[in-house]
Amino acid sequence: MPATAAVNVPAIEYVNVGKSFGNVRALNHISLSIRQGEFVAIVGPSGCGKSTLLSIVAGIVLATDGYVRYMGNEVNGPNQRVGFVTQKDLLLPWRTVEDNIRFPLEVRGQQRDADRRVAEVIEQVGLSGFEKKYISQLSGGMRKRVGIARTLVYKPDVYLMDEPFGSLDAQLRTTMHTDVLRLWRDTGSTMVFVTHDLGEAVVLAERVIVMSGRPGTIKAEVPIEMDKSVFRDAVSIQTAPEFQHYLAKLWSLIKSDEETHA
Ligand SMILES: Nc1ncnc2c1ncn2[C@@H]1O[C@H](COP(=O)(O)OP(=O)(O)O)[C@@H](O)[C@H]1O
Ligand SMILES: [Mg+2]
Known part of the structure; x- marks a missing residue:
């Protein structure tokens, strides 16, 4: 998938999407375009x-009916x-704040410039001074910031x-x-x-x-x-x-x- 797309291509396009989980019909006829x-x-x-x-x-999760296009390409x-942020961020308790934030770069094999990027993002979300702390040492709000920083670090579209x-x-x-x-x-x-x-x-x-x-x-x-x-x-x-x-x-x-x- 290309990293960039023409600006007029929708970021996300649901085309008549439906989804069933067994007998449970979860979604019906979803058509939606997001700029x-x-x-x-x-x-x-x-x-x-x-x-x-x-x-x-x-x-x-794959659609049962219809399809989704992401930056013009079918998913x-x-x-x-994408950067996915949920209520339960699965932070790694045995890693420090900075090592949690570096983790997605390791998974993606984007090690080049990782230290600089991690430092930048820590500053951006207001976690400066907490780089070496473990997750258990953080407040709920700080954990949330680590969760967001971990997504920010790889610059999702x-x-x-x-x-x-x-x-x-x-x-x-x-x-x-x-x-x-x-x-x-x-x-x-x-x-x-x-x-x-x-x-x-x-x-x-x-x-x-x-x-x-x-x-x-x-x-x-x-x-x-x-x-x-x-x-x-x-x-x-x-x-x-x-x-x-x-x-x-x-x-x-x-x-x-x-x-x-x-
Ligand atoms: N993996 C799954 N297996 C079976 N049923 C699921 C699964 N995921 C979601 N569902 C069912 O699909 C419906 C929609 O779920 P969900 O998307 O989580 O709703 P919402 O986020 O709006 O609360 C619910 O009835 C849920 O129980
Ligand atoms: Mg939900």
Whole structure:
């Protein structure tokens, strides 16, 4: 797969994707195109196939129907160009912070310049001074930063984030939101962020995809027309009137789904 693609090629394109796990129909008729550099959030009830949608892009799960194109190429197996960040980052407890962050470069055989790249990323996520610590010596927020740094280090084109901040307290989540928005702005990467927290979706994304209950289908798309760069941080985004407007809109969409499934 080429490392770069023409700018007009979508980063991700789902073409009529369906997925069954045995008798369980997880996804139905998913067609969705995500621009390079776009920030998209996917919301929907638990079990509607959000994680499966990301796993198909990463090539960990294969679609039963339809297909996914990644930077113009059909995904048929593990896709190492994506950065996958999940709620349970499987950090290696016997390695230090810097050695955890170096690990993906070792796996990929990208040893050249690894030390410099690791140092750069540690600085970028605010872990300077903690290079030699072991994972057990870190707070929850710092572990999260190691998880993100471990992905950042190999410069993925696309970040797939699956409820990455679900385990963090509200204050720390907000700090991480500010960081993710900065990361997105600085790298120009494509972000696909799965969450069941509607506020998180509005704070972060340029477009929110609302899914129905299982089998998951796309039920609505809500463009979030706010210039986030004028806000100092994620807290101030939440105080804007537009934030409340979009939050209410998403709530009403989700609520109408609950009523039809009740
Ligand atoms: N590997 C698997 N084997 C069997 N069933 C699965 C597997 N992965 C997911 N499922 C089922 O598919 C549905 C969608 O799962 P998932 O994508 O994890 O939903 P979400 O992330 O929206 O909560 C669920 O009913 C789940 O139990
Ligand atoms: Mg999930």
